[in-house]
Amino acid sequence: MRVIEVKPVKLKGTIKIPPSKSYAHRAVICASLSNGISTISNVMLSDDVMATIKAMESLGANINYISEDVPDFFTLVIKGSYPLKVKNNIINCRQSASTLRFTIPLALTTNEKITFTANGRLIERPLDDYYKIFDSKKILYQNNNGLLPLIVEGMLKSGVYRADTHITSQTISALLMTLPLLEGNSKIKTQGPLSSKDYISMTMDIMSKAGVAVRFDNNTREFLIRGDQKYNPLEYTVEADFSSASFWLCVGAMGCDVVCNGLDLHSKQADKALLAYLSAAGAKIMKNSEGIVIRADGGLAPFKINIDATPDLLPAAAVLACSIKGLSQITGLRRLKFKESDRIKTTISMINGLGGDIVEISDGLIIRGTGSLEGGMVHTANDHRIAMAAATASVISKKSVIISYADCVGKSYPQFWDDLRRAGGKIEEYYMGR
Numbered sequence: 155m156r157v158i159e160v161k162p163v164k165l166k167g168t169i170k171i172p173p174s175k176s177y178a179h180r181a182v183i184c185a186s187l188s189n190g191i192s193t194i195s196n197v198m199l200s201d202d203v204m205a206t207i208k209a210m211e212s213l214g215a216n217i218n219y220i221s222e223d224v225p226d227f228f229t230l231v232i233k234g235s236y237p238l239k240v241k242n243n244i245i246n247c248r249q250s251a252s253t254l255r256f257t258i259p260l261a262l263t264t265n266e267k268i269t270f271t272a273n274g275r276l277i278e279r280p281l282d283d284y285y286k287i288f289d290s291k292k293i294l295y296q297n298n299n300g301l302l303p304l305i306v307e308g309m310l311k312s313g314v315y316r317a318d319t320h321i322t323s324q325t326i327s328a329l330l331m332t333l334p335l336l337e338g339n340s341k342i343k344t345q346g347p348l349s350s351k352d353y354i355s356m357t358m359d360i361m362s363k364a365g366v367a368v369r370f371d372n373n374t375r376e377f378l379i380r381g382d383q384k385y386n387p388l389e390y391t392v393e394a395d396f397s398s399a400s401f402w403l404c405v406g407a408m409g410c411d412v413v414c415n416g417l418d419l420h421s422k423q424a425d426k427a428l429l430a431y432l433s434a435a436g437a438k439i440m441k442n443s444e445g446i447v448i449r450a451d452g453g454l455a456p457f458k459i460n461i462d463a464t465p466d467l468l469p470a471a472a473v474l475a476c477s478i479k480g481l482s483q484i485t486g487l488r489r490l491k492f493k494e495s496d497r498i499k500t501t502i503s504m505i506n507g508l509g510g511d512i513v514e515i516s517d518g519l520i521i522r523g524t525g526s527l528e529g530g531m532v533h534t535a536n537d538h539r540i541a542m543a544a545a546t547a548s549v550i551s552k553k554s555v556i557i558s559y560a561d562c563v564g565k566s567y568p569q570f571w572d573d574l575r576r577a578g579g580k581i582e583e584y585y586m587g588r
Contacts, residue, residue, distance in 0.1 A: 155587070158560040158571065160548040161580035162529060168413040168444050169402050169573050170224065172198045174395035174423060175566055176353065179206045179252045180360040181390050183260070183331055185232040186215035188364060190387035195222070195229040197392055201565045205250035209257045213264070214239035226569050236335060236385065240266050249274040249565060254302075255324035258284060259332035262293060262310035270304045274536065277302045283318050283325050290316075312338035312381050316345055322489065323350040326377070327357040334366050334383035342377040350463055352424035359422055364388050393418050396425035398567045400470045401542045402577075403428055406448030407437050408477045408549050412577060415445035424464050431459050431471070435478070454478045456523065462486030465497075468519075469543030472501050475521035476510045477550045485518035500535045501543075507532050508547055508555065529553030538565040545574055 173196045183206065185192035197203065199219075207217055207230070216233040238260065245261070247254040247270060254270060261268040278301055288295045293308040312333060317326050326342060333340040348354070358368060365386035369378045394416035406412045419426075419441070429439055429446075435457045438449040456478050461467050468490060475482035490497040498514065505512040505521065509528030512521045529551035532544040536559045548555040560583075563570040575581060 155558060155585065156560045157584040157586055158545075158557045159582040159584070160545050160555045160557065160574070161582075162548050162551045162553060162555075163578060163580050164549055165405055165410040165412055165574075165577040165579060167577035168415050169577060171394035171399045171402070171414050171416045172567055172569070173227070173392035174397070175200055175203050176252070176356055176395070176397075176423065177360065177392050178203045179256060180327075180331070180357055181388060181392060182206050182210055182217075182230065182232065183256055184360050184364040184366075184385055185230075185388045185390075186210040186213070186217075186234040187236050187260075187331070187335065188234045188385035188387045189236060190234065192232045192234065192388040192390070193229060194232065194388065195391045197228050197230050198226055198568065199228055200568055201248055202250035202252065205246070205248040205253040206256070209245045209247065209253050212240065212242035212245050213257070213260060214241060234385070234387070238264050240264050240268070243267060244269045244271060247272045247276060249276045251276055251279060251322075252324060255284075255322070256328045256331065258304075258306065259310055259328045261306055262308060263332065263335060265309050267305060267307040270302060270306070272302050283322075286318070287315060310336065312336040312340045315340065315342045317342050318345045319348050320346040320488075323348070323353050326354055330354070330357055330368050330377060330379065331361060333379045334361075334368065334381060336381050338381045340379040340381060342379070344375045344377070347462075348375075350424060352422055352463060355422045360390070363390060393421060396421060396423045396428065397466045400425055400428050400467055401546045403432065403446070403448050404470045404474045405546050405549055407432050407435075407450045407454060407474060408546070409450065410549055410577075411447075413442070413445045413447050417446050419446075425467055427464050428467055428470075431457060456480035456482040458483040458485070460486040462488065465490050466539060468497055469501050469504065469539045470546065472505055472512065472519065472521055473543050473547045473550075476505060476508075476523045476527050476547070477525060478523040479525050480523055482521045482523060483518055484521070487517055487519070497537065497539070500537055500540050504532050504540055504544055504547075508544070508551060525550070527551045529555050531556045532558065534559045534562055536562045538562045538567065542567065542570055545570070545579070548579070
């Protein structure tokens, strides 16, 4: 186990924000479904993105990698094809829920028996929405008492689909990418609140760039999908990731001189909402020639935010709340039990372990901030966002922050520790037995 100790120093520097893995997933899939050669540039080969690349290779795509000038960034040259030509009937989704959920419907266009496996907590994450679809559409499947591995067999057909959006929007995105390929028109009827609608917008954005159109009817709350469409090859550059940037934006709001390079203020990404949250708390958001800078020279006011549409922001927002004197409240946590960890529990554990004051209420957390933390040990539960949030907590801590399973950042942001050093972070590394 790799353990990292982050010493309590203020950070300063310019961070090139890594590319969005949410957009990368979608671009790799859409490119793999086109009959032609696509070029996807500015791709970071995080564990999750690699899971999608390998999954699409299993389903027939040929994908080559070209190194870019920036370390760890690549251009992908993808030769896709549809109908899919299965090369490997076992798809290991690693710990990537996006890979799993996005590729299940695609596997059901091949008329082959496909097995989905995974690692870590993804094995336990619920797929009940898919099981309901399988039952209604007479698709054969096997699982392990509702958990992975999952074996599917059969052919997806066009028609009317009902999608429960209470837990995740990924099933809708998956159906949106797959149903246009089928013969005949389809509808997706949404049931429940449309969670993470910005992620659905991102899916539709990439699809439209590949020449595939779907429409959402606001009156009936249905997605209308014309069948027999074809994906065109893509020439696409993946934009910078607001989820990864959230840690650096919060560091800026906690008094550090950090510039976030590469962010698009017109992005459709859900986590761009952090800028609005920071502004409402009193931060100044400025743009210079190098990127976005957050200033909070007069201090921030305690905040109350609902992160139902932006659940990945919880760990960073909880640390930020500790830096602000007074009571802050974060609500909209209903989906966070099903992340890489039970992220509500691990966030509480992180703040408590660092000497903060945090309590759980119904669908929310209250943080009593004092302006600083003591420091201490954080057990990440192998959750990348907990590890990165804990690292940022060092800038308001009196003593070092010690972080277990530090390699877990590779799931989304492999060069995080290098970027922390580049910004002046003082780091010691240790290796311990499990």
